[in-house]
Amino acid sequence: MSVMTIVQAINNALDIMLEEDKSVVVYGEDSGREGGVFRVTEGLQKKYGVERVFDSPLAESAIVGTGLGMALSGLRPVVELQFDGFTYPAFNQIISNVSRMHNRSRGMYKVPMVIRFPYGGGINALEHHSESPEALYAHIPGLKVVIPSSPHDAKGLLISCIESDDPVIYMEPKRIYRAIKQEVSDDKFSIPLGKAKVLTEGSDVTVVAFGAMIRECQKAMVMAKEAGISVELIDLRTIYPIDKETIAESIKKTGRIVIVAEAPESFSVGAELMAIANEEAFLYLEAPPKRVMGFDTIVPLAKGEPMYMITPDRIFYEIERTVKY
Amino acid sequence: MSVMTIVQAINNALDIMLEEDKSVVVYGEDSGREGGVFRVTEGLQKKYGVERVFDSPLAESAIVGTGLGMALSGLRPVVELQFDGFTYPAFNQIISNVSRMHNRSRGMYKVPMVIRFPYGGGINALEHHSESPEALYAHIPGLKVVIPSSPHDAKGLLISCIESDDPVIYMEPKRIYRAIKQEVSDDKFSIPLGKAKVLTEGSDVTVVAFGAMIRECQKAMVMAKEAGISVELIDLRTIYPIDKETIAESIKKTGRIVIVAEAPESFSVGAELMAIANEEAFLYLEAPPKRVMGFDTIVPLAKGEPMYMITPDRIFYEIERTVKY
Amino acid sequence: MDNIKTIEKIAYKQPAVIFNEFDPLKDEILRIIDNDGHVINEELFPELDDETVIKAYKSMLFARVADDMAVSFQRQGRMYTYPPINGQEAIQIAAGLIIREDDWLVPAFREMAIMLAKGVTLREIFLYYMGNEQGSNFSKAKHVLPICVPIASQLIHATGIGYSINYQKKDEVVFPYVGDGGTSEGDFSEALNFAGVWKVPVIFTIQNNQYAISFPVSGQTRSVNLAVKAVAFGLPGIKVDGNDFFAMYVAYKQAFDHARAGKGPVLIEALTYRKGAHTTSDDPSKYRTKEEEMEWDKTDPLQRLKKYIVRKGIWKEDEEKLIEEYKLEVEKQFTEAENFTPYPLEDVFQFMYVDTPDVLNIQKEDYKLYQNWKESRK
Amino acid sequence: MDNIKTIEKIAYKQPAVIFNEFDPLKDEILRIIDNDGHVINEELFPELDDETVIKAYKSMLFARVADDMAVSFQRQGRMYTYPPINGQEAIQIAAGLIIREDDWLVPAFREMAIMLAKGVTLREIFLYYMGNEQGSNFSKAKHVLPICVPIASQLIHATGIGYSINYQKKDEVVFPYVGDGGTSEGDFSEALNFAGVWKVPVIFTIQNNQYAISFPVSGQTRSVNLAVKAVAFGLPGIKVDGNDFFAMYVAYKQAFDHARAGKGPVLIEALTYRKGAHTTSDDPSKYRTKEEEMEWDKTDPLQRLKKYIVRKGIWKEDEEKLIEEYKLEVEKQFTEAENFTPYPLEDVFQFMYVDTPDVLNIQKEDYKLYQNWKESRK
Ligand SMILES: Cc1ncc(C[n+]2csc(CCOP(=O)(O)OP(=O)(O)O)c2C)c(N)n1
Ligand SMILES: Cc1ncc(C[n+]2csc(CCOP(=O)(O)OP(=O)(O)O)c2C)c(N)n1
Ligand SMILES: [Mg+2]
């Protein structure tokens, strides 16, 4: 066991997989010598050499597309895109090729590949550095989309992603990269993809969140507890395939669901969760499912961002409204 | 009044706007001399010259990005992308620039620009030629997303799009490009963006659809009528901003909603409509909202496509199940 | 001031002899036989025995027959949209002579002839154009990627495969294809740039067939030709007469030796003409003249090679009879494709993932319920 | 065989004299003064009166002072992430002398000096880096696009503006900027290719400051330099010593005349060095040596120009005093930015659309309800 931040846990997972499997390679803009702008891959190039951990030229479509080529020819690439907002130049490769090569070739080729990038707001960043595009990726057939919320999960989920024979989008909550420290096993372990986790059991309302919003929800729950509200908190962990069962079970118990996420509300993961609530637990709903999400706007620059970002008291406010409905 | 197909109606709208406004230019791959692979822009280059209607080199990011540059400097470009599946190379320009320049510059610049492309399945096409990416574009702040379902709407909506000072994604239901003929006014007229249309009033269930699915729904309604079910059919027309009011009004009347669309079900427009049903009409819902949508798969090639495409009897089947709930 | 250039640069015409002799900057072109099959460059004429040349001609002929028949099958409504390769056979059959079983073929979508050469069966190709993805699950061919429709995106995959090859210390070579239109896509440049930086064994071929659907190559770019684009990425580039089988063979041979020797990627622009329509849904008379077509007809790769072998006196076969044989073979493979097992519901779902999520199974089961209901109403 | 080349091709070195003389293929570089301010190319020395040269030097000095102060404001926590331009002033101030009010500036994000030259106020720039988008709503500057963060995407906008200019028969010229790293993005190639085909009046400048964050330009590409990439698109390209004010001025002057005369786009690679960090969040000591930095220090554009003007005896000012003045001015503008009205909730919503959808208003009103609730709990 070691105390790790999310950054360290990801680094550790990469380290273990690089060590164990020579077919794993890690690259992206500044991912080699410098260890990435967030230092997530720090030290790995020194340990595994420039052929296995390296800097790529500045072109996201090529980073992802070469990764696909490698995956088809015996490697297990873990590519890094520098920020959420810079994944879009690679969108065509992701949606038109990475996600489909297995289907296109009717199973002749597999695509064991991970596309990692930091996502989300709350760090006073420039434009394009604060985005939460999980709904875009979750809507694309052939991909899996994973978002950890803690060092332990970051490690266990990433190991599963690298071992997956399907391509995975692995989104890292940059806001809490170093904010949470946790005891994490030094050994290799994995957490199954596609399963949500009930973090806290409760009876009055189900709160579903993921990534950096888990911590905000936990803060809101302190307020809820004071107000006598028992919250069941579910961490999605995997956005696609989404764990309908765990969510439905919880709603059947609580009758209420509040969804917390940073992305713009319309056409979001929040919408899908509301659909699931209806499809799987319609007769149990005692109040309308509620989305507590970003506005349908760009994440504002630092001075405006606090209004956009979802705060614990806003979550509590909506929990209370839903429970009182 | 002339009898027009959707192709002719779009051509007519472009013709009117090119005639009226010298700042309108039209271009894309094969859009000039040949008039586009679907002949939508046929004859326009001859009439307005190669500077106003032209072929561009083969690069979608540049087609969209140059359109943005033109829109910032006094033109009103209407750019054509050849197919739904070839819009993704332009995704970065659309999401990172086109949709944001007005916000980024705090109103200093406007982006009066239309991005047109044919979308949807049902034409036995190759891969990437049958897609329905409306949910991706609808989730992007700063865009409007419009889909007509008839020649009349195709013309009136496109004129509104070209006159809009905001960038609009205009998706054309290629499957019914020539399948529907309708009397359409030869004059200039426009249909407001952001408003859905109740096509048929009914009392038992609300069916919401758009584009090529409207015709399938209408066929299903014949069966429903025979079965004694009164369907209210709503054509969304605009996907974003979505017309919550019209949908909510209808659900308040019928208590039931069935959503029909071609795209993969998860994280779709269907999900958003279910969210709206809950947020706006929770207490009126007598059955769980139902999505009748594409599978979470790539649209199969021709031999497999009939299983993917939503047929009138499948719509009827789900309508009946929802009404009987 | 350039002291930090730590990585060695490939000068654009450093390597293999041939790339020195034909300077794309001067718009020079490698050509070995003329339109009448006369050898105009003895010096570079390749060492190929007669048998191989005849075999190559026959492969070109077979491809032409299969292609023509594909177009007519499509017209009969027995196949969906098909992109003819008519006119582009020399490029692909020359490559077919060079490419080995474990080399990688990364096609765009107009590479039927080299796919055949690489071991893909006609049956598979037909199956694909009949609208069944099973046609891309190649039963015999190794290291062939499925057809890639999003223009130029496949070039990047080729570069990635090249990285794997170097990493795994193998000696395979990668053969990606793209059209003249495809050179305008950003992915074209990114693929060549990464290939240069990583020094991968990749031979990029541009089949410059003069058109991207209706749009002539003259409109795609102001560069003097397409081979010259290699300069931007430090690659050797050469413009070759793509309708000249010998020129293509020589270019590929040198490129192959270059790549296998670890000297990195090269770019070949093969000048040719798409004699047919863009696809069976296209009508070229909308955008080009009969005169132009006839002008290019004179350069037809089959006629040219035929004239050469006839003049050399090595042609012993009865071409009519050969064509009849080929037709029967094509017919046979087509029928096999037509008799392929019907497309099961499972195939819609089964290959999206290796590890299929529940949601797909649920959607499939739901669909079956609907099918049952439908059955029950009959 | 090339008979269908209907559009005239720009040979890569046809146009303006200067582009003939310095061949990027041979890696030649335009340089006019050396590191000591000695004129080494009399012939090309521009006709600039002393006053203008002094003015240019002062503008460079002002930019340097402002830049240094920006970095320290950031360190004091009074501003967010800022990308210093230190070392790249000559390029931008030379362009500033040429660019007219109605020409278009299309910046990447490291163009503070030319933004100032174009009329953007320091107050606005500071406001932006304080995290307020209002800093991109330029009060005085005309035809300046906001900073564009997605690398190279802005180059395409410049090409589109160029199209408008031709279409509207105006004589404006467009000045887009990109870094060395940005040349690897597909958008770079697409922008140059469209610019060539459309023959637009666009002067593309690559500020080759040797690094893309931590990654040296030597790793970005195998091309002999970056100017040579112009060849791939039929554009004239030139490599210029970007730390030599006179060389930059001459290159811009000729490029400008060329573009305005309707001769189409050009590409300028300006060789320079990013003396500071990539941004205030970056630490260059992780990836480059002090020796390298000192080596480049000798080429500092300010020192070089200063040596020239001092030697020529035209420098009459007290630089220390000047710097103090500048500091006061910078301070003043910074304070104005700090005193800018607080960011209202309206600003989050108001500019997403010209015609704002209801849903945004509803979200705003909902947020106000929450704010009221929050107030009420206090
Ligand atoms: C990214 C993308 N954009 C557009 C298309 C539609 N399209 C199919 S083929 C084609 C023209 C290709 O021309 P070229 O590269 O010269 O190849 P050729 O068809 O001549 O073999 C186009 C535009 C596509 N397949 N992919
Ligand atoms: C599309 C995209 N990918 C990645 C980034 C992150 N990023 C910001 S600056 C930079 C390096 C840019 O290098 P260069 O083009 O040389 O410009 P410089 O910073 O040296 O001025 C990177 C990778 C980005 N802004 N946009
Ligand atoms: Mg072509």
Ligand SMILES: [Mg+2]
């Ligand atoms: Mg740089």
